[in-house]
Amino acid sequence: MKDLLRTADLSRADVELLLATATDFAKDPMGAHTALANRTVAIYMTKPSTRTRLASESAVAHLGGTPIFIRGDDLQLGRGETISDTAKVISQFASAMIIRTFAQADVDELGKSSTIPIINALTDDDHPTQLLADWLTIRENFGEDISGRKFTYLGDGNNMSHAWLIMGAIMGAHVVAATPEGKWAPDAALVAQAKKIAETSGGKIEVVHDPELAAKDASVLYTDVWMSMGDPESERAEKSAVLAPFAVTSHLMDLTASDAIFMHCLPAHRGEEVSAEVIDGPRSVIWREAFHRRTTIQALLYHLVKGEIKGNK
Numbered sequence: 001m002k003d004l005l006r007t008a009d010l011s012r013a014d015v016e017l018l019l020a021t022a023t024d025f026a027k028d029p030m031g032a033h034t035a036l037a038n039r040t041v042a043i044y045m046t047k048p049s050t051r052t053r054l055a056s057e058s059a060v061a062h063l064g065g066t067p068i069f070i071r072g073d074d075l076q077l078g079r080g081e082t083i084s085d086t087a088k089v090i091s092q093f094a095s096a097m098i099i100r101t102f103a104q105a106d107v108d109e110l111g112k113s114s115t116i117p118i119i120n121a122l123t124d125d126d127h128p129t130q131l132l133a134d135w136l137t138i139r140e141n142f143g144e145d146i147s148g149r150k151f152t153y154l155g156d157g158n159n160m161s162h163a164w165l166i167m168g169a170i171m172g173a174h175v176v177a178a179t180p181e182g183k184w185a186p187d188a189a190l191v192a193q194a195k196k197i198a199e200t201s202g203g204k205i206e207v208v209h210d211p212e213l214a215a216k217d218a219s220v221l222y223t224d225v226w227m228s229m230g231d232p233e234s235e236r237a238e239k240s241a242v243l244a245p246f247a248v249t250s251h252l253m254d255l256t257a258s259d260a261i262f263m264h265c266l267p268a269h270r271g272e273e274v275s276a277e278v279i280d281g282p283r284s285v286i287w288r289e290a291f292h293r294r295t296t297i298q299a300l301l302y303h304l305v306k307g308e309i310k311g312n313k
Contacts, residue, residue: 001311003111003118004300006104007128007166008193011312012201015170018309019136021299022292026136029062029294035302036065042094045121046072046101047229051266052121052129055293056098062298068094072101087113096305098297102230117304119297124230125187127159130265131167132296134222137289141261142219149257152176152218154211154246155273156239157186160224160265165190165205169197174204178214180242185209211245215252222263223248223273240272248274253283261285 001009010018024031041060045053053069060067077086087110090097096117099107104125111118121129142149153164157179165186168175175194179185186207194205208214215221226243227236248262262274262284270276279286303309 001309002116002304002307003114003120004128004304004309005107005111005118005120006126007131007163007170008197009311010128010167010170011310012170012172014309014311015132015135015167017303018132018296018299019139021302022132022136022295025062025295025298025302026292029298032302033062033064036060036063036095036305038064039095040066040068040093041301042068042070042090042097044070044072044075044097044099044101047122049100049122051290051293052098052100055297056121058294059298059301062294063301065095065301083109084113086110087118088115091115096301117301119300119304121297123159124228125159125162126166127163127265128167129293129297129300130160131163132300133289133292134164134263134265135167135171136292136296137263137285138220140288141285142259146171146173146219149219150174150176150217151220151222152178152214153222153224154178154214154248154252155223155243156226156228157184157207158224158228160222161186162190164222165194165207166197169194169201169203169205172198172201172203174206176206176208176214176218178208178211178246180246181209184239184242211252212255215255218256219260220263221248221252221256221260224265225267225269226273243273247272248278250275250277253278253281263289266290 057067091114098119100121104123161177
């Protein structure tokens with residue numbers, strides 16, 4: 001597999017390989033400091049970022065490479081050059097490209113037209129690099145045996161809910177997405193895809209609309225901001241009112257398993273999707289989760305450039 005364009009591209013074996021390598025990089029960040037020696041990695045972002053940019057640039061540097069950060073208006077794309085032409089040019093200068101943007105179709109086109117690995121670092125549809133960091137954090141807390149555990153996402157049925165369901169299915173986990181019904185529920189086709197993966201992995205996929213039912217006995221409560229970049233401001237009041245029952249509060253955490261943890265991809269809005277006492281409390285693992293953005297992107301670059309990610313086909 002040349003690229004990581006979607007979470008669903010990964011096989012269970014790929015995820016296990018990446019988590020093992022990321023664990024090594026967490027202990028020894030410079031353990032493969034010549035892997036990208038004298039090579040460059042393009043990091044193209046049309047959406048601003050804190051964690052993804054820092055994680056990506058430091059991952060490249062720790063592998064001995066040089067990161068080239070490119071803003072959305074730095075390329076000729078804004079003047080009408082095609083994505084295909086841009087991909088062919090970047091392929092002549094860089095050994096890989098990390099992209100964070102809006103349209104999944106743009107990432108797909110880059111993958112199709114480039115000769116170098118393309119890594120999706122967030123689109124409006126998916127967020128595979130975040131889920132690798134999430135699952136490494138989960139594994140650090142609960143180990144490899146997740147039988148009998150439930151992993152719950154609460155809130156907007158957005159790209160994070162999609163990636164959460166797909167990765168959980170790949171890992172053979174019992175994964176729940178608790179969202180409102182209607183336009184802020186996860187994409188139905190994506191849910192069906194996750195359920196199909198779970199049929200062979202031994203996982204269980206549920207979409208429910210009762211936050212208390214979803215939180216009951218869960219090992220993880222996970223959430224994301226209610227207003228993502230690009231969401232129309234005109235929907236804020238309506239969306240906030242509909243999502244309010246899905247906010248992660250101390251009450252919901254009290255319903256979880258005794259060793260449950262709270263997770264968030266960040267940035268967070270205290271008092272909206274999560275209360276301050278939860279996100280800043282002793283069961284929150286958000287900073288370790290953020291730390292693993294670097295270790296997992298580093299593992300991805302290391303194995304993709306070497307052609308060692310096989311994919312699920």
